[in-house]
Amino acid sequence: MGTNIANSQLRVLGATERIDRWWLGPMLVLLGLSGFSVYATWAAFQGEHYFHESYLSPFYSPLLYIDTAAAGSAPIEHAWIGAWPEWWPSFLPNSPAFLILMFPGAFRFTCYYYRKAYYRAFVASPPACAVGGIRQGKYRGETFLLLFQNLHRYALYFALGFVVILYYDAFASFFRDGQFGVGVGSIVLLINATLLAGYTTGCHSFRHLIGGGLDCFSCNTVCDVRHKGWSLASILNRKHMLFAWLSLFWVGFSDVYVRLVSMGIITDYNTW
Amino acid sequence: MPERKFRVWRGDDNGGDYESYDVEVEQGMVVLDAVHLIQSRQANDLAVRWNCKAGKCGSCSVEINGKPKLACMTRLNDYAPDETISVQPLKAFPVIKDLVCDVSWNYEQNKRIPPLKPKPRDKDGQFRMMQRDVDRVQEFRKCIECFLCQDVCHVVRDHDAKDKFVGPRFMVRLASLEMHPLDEEDRIPKIKEEFGSGMCNITRCCTEVCPEHINITDNGIIPLKERVVDRYYDPIARLLRKIRG
Numbered sequence: 001m002g003t004n005i006a007n008s009q010l011r012v013l014g015a016t017e018r019i020d021r022w023w024l025g026p027m028l029v030l031l032g033l034s035g036f037s038v039y040a041t042w043a044a045f046q047g048e049h050y051f052h053e054s055y056l057s058p059f060y061s062p063l064l065y066i067d068t069a070a071a072g073s074a075p076i077e078h079a080w081i082g083a084w085p086e087w088w089p090s091f092l093p094n095s096p097a098f099l100i101l102m103f104p105g106a107f108r109f110t111c112y113y114y115r116k117a118y119y120r121a122f123v124a125s126p127p128a129c130a131v132g133g134i135r136q137g138k139y140r141g142e143t144f145l146l147l148f149q150n151l152h153r154y155a156l157y158f159a160l161g162f163v164v165i166l167y168y169d170a171f172a173s174f175f176r177d178g179q180f181g182v183g184v185g186s187i188v189l190l191i192n193a194t195l196l197a198g199y200t201t202g203c204h205s206f207r208h209l210i211g212g213g214l215d216c217f218s219c220n221t222v223c224d225v226r227h228k229g230w231s232l233a234s235i236l237n238r239k240h241m242l243f244a245w246l247s248l249f250w251v252g253f254s255d256v257y258v259r260l261v262s263m264g265i266i267t268d269y270n271t272w
Numbered sequence: 273m274p275e276r277k278f279r280v281w282r283g284d285d286n287g288g289d290y291e292s293y294d295v296e297v298e299q300g301m302v303v304l305d306a307v308h309l310i311q312s313r314q315a316n317d318l319a320v321r322w323n324c325k326a327g328k329c330g331s332c333s334v335e336i337n338g339k340p341k342l343a344c345m346t347r348l349n350d351y352a353p354d355e356t357i358s359v360q361p362l363k364a365f366p367v368i369k370d371l372v373c374d375v376s377w378n379y380e381q382n383k384r385i386p387p388l389k390p391k392p393r394d395k396d397g398q399f400r401m402m403q404r405d406v407d408r409v410q411e412f413r414k415c416i417e418c419f420l421c422q423d424v425c426h427v428v429r430d431h432d433a434k435d436k437f438v439g440p441r442f443m444v445r446l447a448s449l450e451m452h453p454l455d456e457e458d459r460i461p462k463i464k465e466e467f468g469s470g471m472c473n474i475t476r477c478c479t480e481v482c483p484e485h486i487n488i489t490d491n492g493i494i495p496l497k498e499r500v501v502d503r504y505y506d507p508i509a510r511l512l513r514k515i516r517g
Protein backbone atom coordinates (compact mmCIF):
# COMPACT_ATOMS: atom_id res chain seq x y z
CA MET A 1 0.00 0.00 0.00
CA GLY A 2 1.06 3.56 -0.53
CA THR A 3 2.18 6.26 1.85
CA ASN A 4 -0.23 7.58 4.27
CA ILE A 5 0.32 11.23 4.85
CA ALA A 6 -0.25 10.89 8.55
CA ASN A 7 3.05 9.03 8.63
CA SER A 8 4.91 11.57 6.60
CA GLN A 9 3.57 14.53 8.57
CA LEU A 10 4.93 13.35 11.90
CA ARG A 11 2.31 12.28 14.39
CA VAL A 12 3.83 14.13 17.29
CA LEU A 13 1.85 15.87 19.99
CA GLY A 14 0.05 18.88 18.59
CA ALA A 15 0.99 18.13 14.97
CA THR A 16 -1.78 19.47 12.76
CA GLU A 17 -2.57 21.47 9.68
CA ARG A 18 -5.34 23.21 11.56
CA ILE A 19 -4.86 26.94 11.94
CA ASP A 20 -7.87 27.69 14.11
CA ARG A 21 -7.66 27.88 17.89
CA TRP A 22 -8.15 24.16 18.44
CA TRP A 23 -6.34 24.37 21.80
CA LEU A 24 -8.89 26.75 23.31
CA GLY A 25 -11.57 24.12 24.08
CA PRO A 26 -9.22 21.66 25.82
CA MET A 27 -7.58 24.51 27.71
CA LEU A 28 -10.90 25.76 29.09
CA VAL A 29 -11.81 22.21 30.12
CA LEU A 30 -8.43 21.82 31.79
CA LEU A 31 -8.91 25.05 33.74
CA GLY A 32 -12.56 24.34 34.57
CA LEU A 33 -12.05 20.81 35.83
CA SER A 34 -8.81 21.60 37.67
CA GLY A 35 -10.39 24.65 39.30
CA PHE A 36 -13.37 22.63 40.45
CA SER A 37 -11.23 19.77 41.76
CA VAL A 38 -9.01 22.12 43.75
CA TYR A 39 -12.00 23.89 45.28
CA ALA A 40 -13.88 20.65 46.04
CA THR A 41 -10.82 19.16 47.73
CA TRP A 42 -10.26 22.30 49.76
CA ALA A 43 -13.92 22.44 50.76
CA ALA A 44 -13.94 18.76 51.76
CA PHE A 45 -10.87 19.28 53.95
CA GLN A 46 -12.53 22.10 55.89
CA GLY A 47 -14.99 19.93 57.81
CA GLU A 48 -16.74 23.08 59.05
CA HIS A 49 -19.13 25.80 57.90
CA TYR A 50 -21.13 23.44 55.75
CA PHE A 51 -24.41 24.08 57.55
CA HIS A 52 -26.54 27.07 58.42
CA GLU A 53 -30.05 26.90 59.90
CA SER A 54 -31.89 24.78 57.30
CA TYR A 55 -29.15 24.86 54.65
CA LEU A 56 -26.78 21.96 54.11
CA SER A 57 -23.95 22.16 51.57
CA PRO A 58 -24.37 19.50 48.84
CA PHE A 59 -20.69 18.57 49.25
CA TYR A 60 -21.57 17.26 52.70
CA SER A 61 -24.89 15.58 52.10
CA PRO A 62 -25.84 13.02 53.30
CA LEU A 63 -24.28 13.50 56.74
CA LEU A 64 -23.35 10.03 57.93
CA TYR A 65 -21.47 11.16 61.03
CA ILE A 66 -21.29 14.62 62.54
CA ASP A 67 -18.58 16.21 64.65
CA THR A 68 -20.75 18.74 66.47
CA ALA A 69 -17.69 20.49 67.89
CA ALA A 70 -16.78 21.84 64.43
CA ALA A 71 -17.75 25.43 63.64
CA GLY A 72 -20.75 25.70 61.33
CA SER A 73 -21.58 22.01 61.68
CA ALA A 74 -25.05 20.46 61.71
CA PRO A 75 -26.86 19.41 64.93
CA ILE A 76 -26.51 15.73 65.76
CA GLU A 77 -30.09 14.83 64.77
CA HIS A 78 -29.09 15.40 61.13
CA ALA A 79 -26.64 12.48 61.27
CA TRP A 80 -27.71 9.31 59.50
CA ILE A 81 -25.52 7.18 61.78
CA GLY A 82 -24.42 9.28 64.72
CA ALA A 83 -21.55 11.13 66.37
CA TRP A 84 -18.12 11.30 64.79
CA PRO A 85 -16.48 7.86 65.11
CA GLU A 86 -13.42 7.10 67.25
CA TRP A 87 -11.73 5.08 64.53
CA TRP A 88 -11.36 8.07 62.24
CA PRO A 89 -7.63 8.61 61.48
CA SER A 90 -6.32 11.65 63.30
CA PHE A 91 -4.34 12.98 60.32
CA LEU A 92 -7.58 13.70 58.49
CA PRO A 93 -9.98 16.45 59.50
CA ASN A 94 -13.35 15.24 60.80
CA SER A 95 -15.13 16.06 57.60
CA PRO A 96 -18.39 14.31 56.62
CA ALA A 97 -17.60 15.16 52.99
CA PHE A 98 -14.85 12.53 52.86
CA LEU A 99 -17.39 9.78 53.42
CA ILE A 100 -19.57 10.61 50.48
CA LEU A 101 -17.70 12.65 47.86
CA MET A 102 -16.34 9.55 46.13
CA PHE A 103 -19.83 8.69 44.86
CA PRO A 104 -20.52 11.84 42.84
CA GLY A 105 -16.80 11.86 42.04
CA ALA A 106 -16.95 8.37 40.52
CA PHE A 107 -20.13 9.26 38.65
CA ARG A 108 -18.56 12.26 36.97
CA PHE A 109 -15.23 10.55 36.43
CA THR A 110 -16.81 7.68 34.49
CA CYS A 111 -19.39 9.86 32.70
CA TYR A 112 -19.20 9.49 28.93
CA TYR A 113 -19.09 13.27 28.50
CA TYR A 114 -16.37 13.91 31.07
CA ARG A 115 -14.37 11.03 29.66
CA LYS A 116 -14.31 12.82 26.32
CA ALA A 117 -13.44 16.07 28.05
CA TYR A 118 -10.51 14.81 30.09
CA TYR A 119 -9.17 12.35 27.53
CA ARG A 120 -8.80 15.39 25.33
CA ALA A 121 -7.75 18.02 27.84
CA PHE A 122 -5.67 16.04 30.33
CA VAL A 123 -4.17 13.18 28.35
CA ALA A 124 -4.28 14.59 24.80
CA SER A 125 -5.78 11.44 23.39
CA PRO A 126 -6.38 13.30 21.09
CA PRO A 127 -6.15 16.95 22.24
CA ALA A 128 -8.54 18.00 19.47
CA CYS A 129 -9.82 16.53 16.22
CA ALA A 130 -7.15 16.01 13.54
CA VAL A 131 -4.44 17.10 15.98
CA GLY A 132 -1.64 14.70 16.89
CA GLY A 133 -2.08 13.17 20.33
CA ILE A 134 0.33 11.83 22.85
CA ARG A 135 2.22 8.88 21.44
CA GLN A 136 0.96 6.21 23.75
CA GLY A 137 3.18 3.49 22.39
CA LYS A 138 0.41 0.99 22.34
CA TYR A 139 -2.94 2.70 22.42
CA ARG A 140 -5.52 0.33 23.92
CA GLY A 141 -8.52 2.64 24.21
CA GLU A 142 -10.87 1.56 26.97
CA THR A 143 -9.96 -2.09 26.70
CA PHE A 144 -7.19 -2.39 29.26
CA LEU A 145 -6.44 -0.05 32.16
CA LEU A 146 -9.67 1.82 31.52
CA LEU A 147 -11.93 -1.23 31.60
CA PHE A 148 -13.48 0.06 34.82
CA GLN A 149 -15.22 2.79 32.79
CA ASN A 150 -17.67 0.05 31.84
CA LEU A 151 -19.06 0.15 35.37
CA HIS A 152 -20.42 3.68 34.95
CA ARG A 153 -23.97 2.42 35.51
CA TYR A 154 -23.12 1.44 39.09
CA ALA A 155 -22.00 4.99 39.79
CA LEU A 156 -25.31 6.03 38.22
CA TYR A 157 -27.30 3.96 40.73
CA PHE A 158 -25.67 5.88 43.58
CA ALA A 159 -26.10 9.17 41.76
CA LEU A 160 -29.85 8.56 41.47
CA GLY A 161 -29.93 8.15 45.25
CA PHE A 162 -28.06 11.42 45.64
CA VAL A 163 -30.64 13.21 43.49
CA VAL A 164 -33.36 12.08 45.91
CA ILE A 165 -31.29 13.12 48.93
CA LEU A 166 -30.44 16.53 47.50
CA TYR A 167 -34.09 17.17 46.63
CA TYR A 168 -34.97 16.24 50.19
CA ASP A 169 -32.35 18.70 51.45
CA ALA A 170 -33.67 21.37 49.13
CA PHE A 171 -37.28 20.93 50.30
CA ALA A 172 -36.19 20.72 53.92
CA SER A 173 -34.35 24.02 53.46
CA PHE A 174 -37.73 25.76 53.03
CA PHE A 175 -38.70 24.90 56.63
CA ARG A 176 -37.24 26.27 59.85
CA ASP A 177 -38.74 25.08 63.13
CA GLY A 178 -41.69 23.74 61.19
CA GLN A 179 -42.35 27.09 59.59
CA PHE A 180 -42.34 27.47 55.80
CA GLY A 181 -40.28 30.26 54.35
CA VAL A 182 -38.16 31.12 51.35
CA GLY A 183 -34.53 32.10 51.40
CA VAL A 184 -31.99 32.69 48.67
CA GLY A 185 -30.21 29.63 50.01
CA SER A 186 -33.24 27.37 49.59
CA ILE A 187 -33.58 28.49 45.99
CA VAL A 188 -29.87 27.87 45.43
CA LEU A 189 -30.27 24.34 46.81
CA LEU A 190 -33.40 23.67 44.77
CA ILE A 191 -31.66 24.73 41.56
CA ASN A 192 -28.74 22.52 42.53
CA ALA A 193 -30.92 19.42 42.91
CA THR A 194 -32.71 20.18 39.66
CA LEU A 195 -29.54 20.64 37.62
CA LEU A 196 -28.17 17.46 39.11
CA ALA A 197 -31.39 15.61 38.25
CA GLY A 198 -31.13 16.90 34.67
CA TYR A 199 -27.53 15.76 34.46
CA THR A 200 -28.27 12.34 35.96
CA THR A 201 -31.34 11.50 33.90
CA GLY A 202 -29.59 12.61 30.70
CA CYS A 203 -26.84 10.05 31.42
CA HIS A 204 -26.07 7.67 28.57
CA SER A 205 -26.29 4.64 30.83
CA PHE A 206 -29.64 5.82 32.19
CA ARG A 207 -30.89 6.31 28.65
CA HIS A 208 -29.78 2.80 27.77
CA LEU A 209 -31.21 1.14 30.86
CA ILE A 210 -34.54 2.89 30.74
CA GLY A 211 -35.27 1.83 27.18
CA GLY A 212 -32.37 2.28 24.76
CA GLY A 213 -31.37 -1.34 25.14
CA LEU A 214 -34.63 -2.52 23.55
CA ASP A 215 -34.87 -3.24 19.83
CA CYS A 216 -38.64 -3.09 19.75
CA PHE A 217 -40.38 -0.18 21.45
CA SER A 218 -43.92 -1.13 20.46
CA CYS A 219 -43.99 -4.82 21.33
CA ASN A 220 -45.91 -4.55 24.63
CA THR A 221 -47.05 -2.04 27.24
CA VAL A 222 -43.82 -2.22 29.23
CA CYS A 223 -41.79 -1.48 26.09
CA ASP A 224 -44.18 1.35 25.37
CA VAL A 225 -43.58 2.96 28.76
CA ARG A 226 -39.85 2.41 28.42
CA HIS A 227 -39.94 4.07 25.01
CA LYS A 228 -41.45 7.16 26.62
CA GLY A 229 -38.72 7.12 29.26
CA TRP A 230 -36.07 6.72 26.59
CA SER A 231 -37.51 9.62 24.57
CA LEU A 232 -37.43 11.92 27.59
CA ALA A 233 -33.93 10.82 28.58
CA SER A 234 -32.86 11.41 24.97
CA ILE A 235 -33.99 15.04 25.15
CA LEU A 236 -31.83 15.61 28.22
CA ASN A 237 -29.05 13.48 26.76
CA ARG A 238 -28.69 15.91 23.86
CA LYS A 239 -27.92 18.60 26.46
CA HIS A 240 -25.78 16.35 28.63
CA MET A 241 -22.64 18.45 28.27
CA LEU A 242 -24.51 21.59 29.22
CA PHE A 243 -26.00 19.93 32.29
CA ALA A 244 -22.61 18.47 33.18
CA TRP A 245 -21.07 21.93 33.38
CA LEU A 246 -24.06 23.77 34.86
CA SER A 247 -24.51 21.19 37.60
CA LEU A 248 -20.78 21.14 38.31
CA PHE A 249 -20.61 24.89 38.61
CA TRP A 250 -23.77 25.11 40.66
CA VAL A 251 -22.86 22.43 43.16
CA GLY A 252 -19.62 24.32 43.83
CA PHE A 253 -21.50 27.60 44.04
CA SER A 254 -24.02 26.09 46.49
CA ASP A 255 -21.18 25.08 48.78
CA VAL A 256 -19.64 28.55 48.54
CA TYR A 257 -23.02 30.11 49.34
CA VAL A 258 -23.78 27.97 52.38
CA ARG A 259 -20.19 28.36 53.58
CA LEU A 260 -20.22 32.16 53.36
CA VAL A 261 -23.61 32.39 55.07
CA SER A 262 -22.48 29.99 57.78
CA MET A 263 -19.30 31.98 58.31
CA GLY A 264 -21.36 35.15 58.60
CA ILE A 265 -19.55 36.77 55.67
CA ILE A 266 -22.76 37.27 53.67
CA THR A 267 -26.36 37.63 54.79
CA ASP A 268 -28.96 35.25 53.48
CA TYR A 269 -32.09 37.14 52.43
CA ASN A 270 -35.13 35.20 53.54
CA THR A 271 -38.70 35.42 54.79
CA TRP A 272 -38.19 33.90 58.24
CA MET B 273 -12.93 39.31 -9.41
CA PRO B 274 -11.02 38.82 -6.17
CA GLU B 275 -8.06 36.46 -6.04
CA ARG B 276 -7.54 33.93 -3.32
CA LYS B 277 -4.50 31.94 -2.37
CA PHE B 278 -4.72 28.16 -2.33
CA ARG B 279 -2.26 25.45 -1.42
CA VAL B 280 -3.02 22.05 -2.85
CA TRP B 281 -1.13 18.91 -1.90
CA ARG B 282 0.43 17.35 -4.98
CA GLY B 283 2.11 14.00 -4.96
CA ASP B 284 1.60 10.28 -4.90
CA ASP B 285 2.54 7.28 -2.81
CA ASN B 286 6.21 8.26 -3.06
CA GLY B 287 5.55 11.54 -1.25
CA GLY B 288 4.72 15.08 -2.24
CA ASP B 289 4.17 18.60 -1.02
CA TYR B 290 1.89 21.60 -1.24
CA GLU B 291 1.86 23.76 -4.37
CA SER B 292 0.49 27.27 -4.32
CA TYR B 293 -2.11 28.61 -6.72
CA ASP B 294 -3.83 31.97 -7.03
CA VAL B 295 -7.40 31.61 -8.13
CA GLU B 296 -9.95 34.21 -9.24
CA VAL B 297 -12.95 33.35 -7.18
CA GLU B 298 -16.61 34.31 -7.45
CA GLN B 299 -19.26 34.66 -4.86
CA GLY B 300 -20.91 31.44 -3.74
CA MET B 301 -18.01 29.21 -4.74
CA VAL B 302 -17.11 26.11 -2.79
CA VAL B 303 -13.64 24.62 -2.38
CA LEU B 304 -14.35 22.00 -5.03
CA ASP B 305 -15.10 24.79 -7.56
CA ALA B 306 -11.72 26.34 -6.83
CA VAL B 307 -9.98 22.98 -7.21
CA HIS B 308 -11.74 22.53 -10.56
CA LEU B 309 -10.60 25.99 -11.66
CA ILE B 310 -7.02 25.10 -10.76
CA GLN B 311 -7.40 21.85 -12.64
CA SER B 312 -8.77 23.48 -15.78
CA ARG B 313 -6.46 26.50 -15.91
CA GLN B 314 -3.25 25.77 -14.06
CA ALA B 315 -2.74 22.07 -13.38
CA ASN B 316 -4.51 19.78 -15.83
CA ASP B 317 -3.10 16.70 -14.19
CA LEU B 318 -4.46 17.51 -10.71
CA ALA B 319 -6.34 14.46 -9.42
CA VAL B 320 -9.51 15.00 -7.41
CA ARG B 321 -12.41 12.63 -6.80
CA TRP B 322 -15.92 14.00 -6.98
CA ASN B 323 -19.29 13.13 -8.34
CA CYS B 324 -22.47 14.85 -7.20
CA LYS B 325 -21.37 18.30 -6.04
CA ALA B 326 -24.33 18.17 -3.71
CA GLY B 327 -22.93 16.57 -0.57
CA LYS B 328 -24.62 13.27 -1.28
CA CYS B 329 -22.11 10.95 -2.92
CA GLY B 330 -19.34 11.21 -0.35
CA SER B 331 -16.57 11.24 -2.96
CA CYS B 332 -14.94 14.63 -2.44
CA SER B 333 -13.65 14.11 1.10
CA VAL B 334 -10.42 16.03 1.71
CA GLU B 335 -8.80 17.98 4.52
CA ILE B 336 -9.22 21.72 4.32
CA ASN B 337 -7.00 23.78 6.58
CA GLY B 338 -6.46 20.63 8.55
CA LYS B 339 -10.11 19.67 9.00
CA PRO B 340 -11.73 16.72 7.26
CA LYS B 341 -14.53 18.10 5.07
CA LEU B 342 -16.49 17.62 1.86
CA ALA B 343 -14.90 19.92 -0.73
CA CYS B 344 -18.26 20.45 -2.42
CA MET B 345 -19.98 21.63 0.77
CA THR B 346 -17.28 23.94 2.08
CA ARG B 347 -17.90 27.50 1.00
CA LEU B 348 -14.99 29.83 0.42
CA ASN B 349 -16.65 32.56 2.43
CA ASP B 350 -16.36 30.36 5.52
CA TYR B 351 -12.75 31.57 5.50
CA ALA B 352 -11.41 35.10 5.95
CA PRO B 353 -10.72 36.76 2.54
CA ASP B 354 -6.97 36.87 3.11
CA GLU B 355 -6.74 33.35 4.56
CA THR B 356 -4.86 30.84 2.42
CA ILE B 357 -6.92 27.71 1.92
CA SER B 358 -4.92 24.48 2.08
CA VAL B 359 -6.37 21.32 0.61
CA GLN B 360 -4.86 17.91 1.15
CA PRO B 361 -5.99 14.30 0.84
CA LEU B 362 -7.35 12.33 3.79
CA LYS B 363 -4.49 11.55 6.12
CA ALA B 364 -5.64 8.20 7.38
CA PHE B 365 -5.58 6.44 4.03
CA PRO B 366 -2.85 5.80 1.45
CA VAL B 367 -2.55 8.44 -1.27
CA ILE B 368 -3.01 7.39 -4.87
CA LYS B 369 -2.43 10.80 -6.43
CA ASP B 370 -2.87 14.38 -5.26
CA LEU B 371 -6.22 14.63 -3.49
CA VAL B 372 -7.29 11.09 -4.23
CA CYS B 373 -6.62 8.31 -1.77
CA ASP B 374 -7.33 4.64 -1.51
CA VAL B 375 -10.26 4.13 0.83
CA SER B 376 -10.72 0.44 0.03
CA TRP B 377 -9.90 -0.58 3.62
CA ASN B 378 -13.33 0.76 4.50
CA TYR B 379 -15.11 -1.49 2.05
CA GLU B 380 -13.22 -4.44 3.48
CA GLN B 381 -14.58 -3.59 6.93
CA ASN B 382 -18.09 -3.40 5.58
CA LYS B 383 -17.85 -6.96 4.25
CA ARG B 384 -17.00 -8.26 7.73
CA ILE B 385 -20.32 -7.15 9.21
CA PRO B 386 -22.98 -9.87 9.46
CA PRO B 387 -25.96 -8.60 7.44
CA LEU B 388 -29.58 -8.31 8.56
CA LYS B 389 -31.10 -11.66 9.53
CA PRO B 390 -34.84 -11.05 9.49
CA LYS B 391 -37.27 -12.65 11.93
CA PRO B 392 -39.88 -15.04 10.50
CA ARG B 393 -42.69 -13.23 8.69
CA ASP B 394 -46.06 -12.60 10.33
CA LYS B 395 -48.81 -15.17 9.64
CA ASP B 396 -50.10 -13.19 6.67
CA GLY B 397 -46.66 -13.31 5.07
CA GLN B 398 -45.78 -9.69 5.88
CA PHE B 399 -42.96 -8.06 7.80
CA ARG B 400 -44.23 -5.38 10.15
CA MET B 401 -42.45 -2.68 12.07
CA MET B 402 -43.68 0.50 13.68
CA GLN B 403 -42.34 3.89 12.74
CA ARG B 404 -41.03 4.63 16.23
CA ASP B 405 -39.07 1.39 16.20
CA VAL B 406 -37.17 2.46 13.11
CA ASP B 407 -36.83 6.19 13.78
CA ARG B 408 -33.53 5.58 15.53
CA VAL B 409 -32.16 3.46 12.73
CA GLN B 410 -33.19 5.94 10.07
CA GLU B 411 -30.71 8.46 11.41
CA PHE B 412 -27.91 6.02 10.66
CA ARG B 413 -29.14 5.41 7.15
CA LYS B 414 -28.34 8.98 6.20
CA CYS B 415 -24.68 7.98 5.98
CA ILE B 416 -23.15 8.84 2.59
CA GLU B 417 -19.96 6.86 3.21
CA CYS B 418 -17.70 9.86 2.85
CA PHE B 419 -15.36 8.30 5.44
CA LEU B 420 -14.57 11.66 7.00
CA CYS B 421 -15.31 10.09 10.37
CA GLN B 422 -12.97 7.20 9.60
CA ASP B 423 -10.28 9.70 8.64
CA VAL B 424 -10.55 11.84 11.76
CA CYS B 425 -10.86 8.97 14.24
CA HIS B 426 -7.57 8.95 16.12
CA VAL B 427 -7.68 5.18 16.53
CA VAL B 428 -7.50 4.78 12.77
CA ARG B 429 -5.56 7.93 12.01
CA ASP B 430 -2.87 8.13 14.68
CA HIS B 431 -2.60 4.73 16.27
CA ASP B 432 -2.52 2.51 13.21
CA ALA B 433 -5.12 0.30 14.88
CA LYS B 434 -6.93 -0.52 11.66
CA ASP B 435 -6.72 -4.19 12.58
CA LYS B 436 -8.39 -3.61 15.96
CA PHE B 437 -11.20 -1.17 15.23
CA VAL B 438 -13.62 -0.96 12.30
CA GLY B 439 -14.05 2.78 12.79
CA PRO B 440 -17.06 5.01 13.49
CA ARG B 441 -18.79 4.60 10.12
CA PHE B 442 -19.07 0.87 10.70
CA MET B 443 -20.03 1.25 14.33
CA VAL B 444 -22.94 3.26 12.91
CA ARG B 445 -23.81 0.45 10.51
CA LEU B 446 -23.53 -2.09 13.33
CA ALA B 447 -25.82 0.05 15.49
CA SER B 448 -28.38 0.27 12.70
CA LEU B 449 -28.44 -3.52 12.43
CA GLU B 450 -28.31 -4.27 16.16
CA MET B 451 -31.21 -1.90 16.91
CA HIS B 452 -33.27 -3.07 13.96
CA PRO B 453 -36.66 -4.35 15.18
CA LEU B 454 -36.73 -7.21 12.66
CA ASP B 455 -33.16 -8.39 13.05
CA GLU B 456 -32.29 -11.60 14.87
CA GLU B 457 -28.53 -11.73 14.44
CA ASP B 458 -26.40 -11.30 17.58
CA ARG B 459 -23.35 -9.20 16.78
CA ILE B 460 -22.44 -8.17 20.33
CA PRO B 461 -19.54 -10.66 20.74
CA LYS B 462 -18.05 -9.47 17.46
CA ILE B 463 -18.63 -5.81 18.32
CA LYS B 464 -16.54 -6.31 21.43
CA GLU B 465 -13.84 -8.64 20.14
CA GLU B 466 -13.43 -8.14 16.42
CA PHE B 467 -14.90 -4.74 15.68
CA GLY B 468 -13.26 -3.17 18.73
CA SER B 469 -15.92 -1.12 20.53
CA GLY B 470 -13.48 -0.73 23.44
CA MET B 471 -10.91 0.97 21.23
CA CYS B 472 -13.13 4.02 20.82
CA ASN B 473 -12.59 6.44 23.69
CA ILE B 474 -15.70 8.44 22.78
CA THR B 475 -13.78 11.64 22.12
CA ARG B 476 -16.39 12.51 19.49
CA CYS B 477 -14.31 13.72 16.55
CA CYS B 478 -16.32 11.47 14.24
CA THR B 479 -19.51 13.25 15.27
CA GLU B 480 -17.89 16.66 14.83
CA VAL B 481 -16.99 16.04 11.19
CA CYS B 482 -20.01 14.08 9.95
CA PRO B 483 -21.55 16.11 7.10
CA GLU B 484 -24.87 14.31 7.60
CA HIS B 485 -24.89 15.34 11.26
CA ILE B 486 -25.33 11.77 12.40
CA ASN B 487 -24.87 11.67 16.13
CA ILE B 488 -22.36 8.86 15.73
CA THR B 489 -21.03 8.77 19.28
CA ASP B 490 -24.16 9.42 21.34
CA ASN B 491 -26.67 7.45 19.28
CA GLY B 492 -24.46 4.79 17.71
CA ILE B 493 -21.28 3.96 19.57
CA ILE B 494 -22.26 4.63 23.19
CA PRO B 495 -25.46 2.55 22.95
CA LEU B 496 -23.38 -0.29 21.49
CA LYS B 497 -20.85 0.06 24.31
CA GLU B 498 -23.73 -0.13 26.79
CA ARG B 499 -24.98 -3.33 25.13
CA VAL B 500 -21.48 -4.76 25.44
CA VAL B 501 -21.54 -3.81 29.15
CA ASP B 502 -24.88 -5.66 29.54
CA ARG B 503 -23.33 -8.77 28.09
CA TYR B 504 -19.82 -8.77 29.48
CA TYR B 505 -19.17 -6.33 32.31
CA ASP B 506 -22.30 -5.85 34.38
CA PRO B 507 -22.25 -8.55 37.11
CA ILE B 508 -25.91 -8.02 38.07
CA ALA B 509 -27.09 -8.27 34.47
CA ARG B 510 -25.11 -11.48 34.11
CA LEU B 511 -26.61 -12.90 37.28
CA LEU B 512 -30.14 -12.02 36.16
CA ARG B 513 -29.51 -13.73 32.83
CA LYS B 514 -28.33 -16.85 34.66
CA ILE B 515 -31.40 -16.91 36.89
CA ARG B 516 -33.77 -16.42 33.97
CA GLY B 517 -31.86 -19.11 32.10
Ligand code: SF4
Nearest residue numbers: 425472474475476478
Ligand atom coordinates in the same frame (compact mmCIF):
# COMPACT_ATOMS: atom_id res chain seq x y z
S1 SF4 C 1 -15.58 8.91 19.24
FE1 SF4 C 1 -14.59 6.93 18.96
S2 SF4 C 1 -15.00 6.38 16.84
FE2 SF4 C 1 -15.43 8.56 17.05
S3 SF4 C 1 -13.54 9.54 16.44
FE3 SF4 C 1 -13.45 9.30 18.66
S4 SF4 C 1 -12.41 7.36 19.03
FE4 SF4 C 1 -13.02 7.39 16.88
Ligand code: SF4
Nearest residue numbers: 415416418419421482
Ligand atom coordinates in the same frame (compact mmCIF):
# COMPACT_ATOMS: atom_id res chain seq x y z
S1 SF4 D 1 -21.14 8.51 9.41
FE1 SF4 D 1 -21.07 10.61 8.60
S2 SF4 D 1 -18.89 11.06 8.43
FE2 SF4 D 1 -19.06 8.86 8.64
S3 SF4 D 1 -19.07 8.06 6.57
FE3 SF4 D 1 -21.21 8.34 7.18
S4 SF4 D 1 -21.76 10.40 6.50
FE4 SF4 D 1 -19.52 10.26 6.42
Ligand code: FES
Nearest residue numbers: 111112113203204
Ligand atom coordinates in the same frame (compact mmCIF):
# COMPACT_ATOMS: atom_id res chain seq x y z
S1 FES E 1 -22.92 9.60 30.68
FE1 FES E 1 -22.61 11.41 31.75
S2 FES E 1 -23.43 10.87 33.65
FE2 FES E 1 -23.65 8.99 32.60
Ligand code: FES
Nearest residue numbers: 324325329330344
Ligand atom coordinates in the same frame (compact mmCIF):
# COMPACT_ATOMS: atom_id res chain seq x y z
S1 FES F 1 -19.03 15.61 -4.73
FE1 FES F 1 -20.52 14.28 -3.88
S2 FES F 1 -20.33 14.73 -1.79
FE2 FES F 1 -19.00 16.17 -2.68
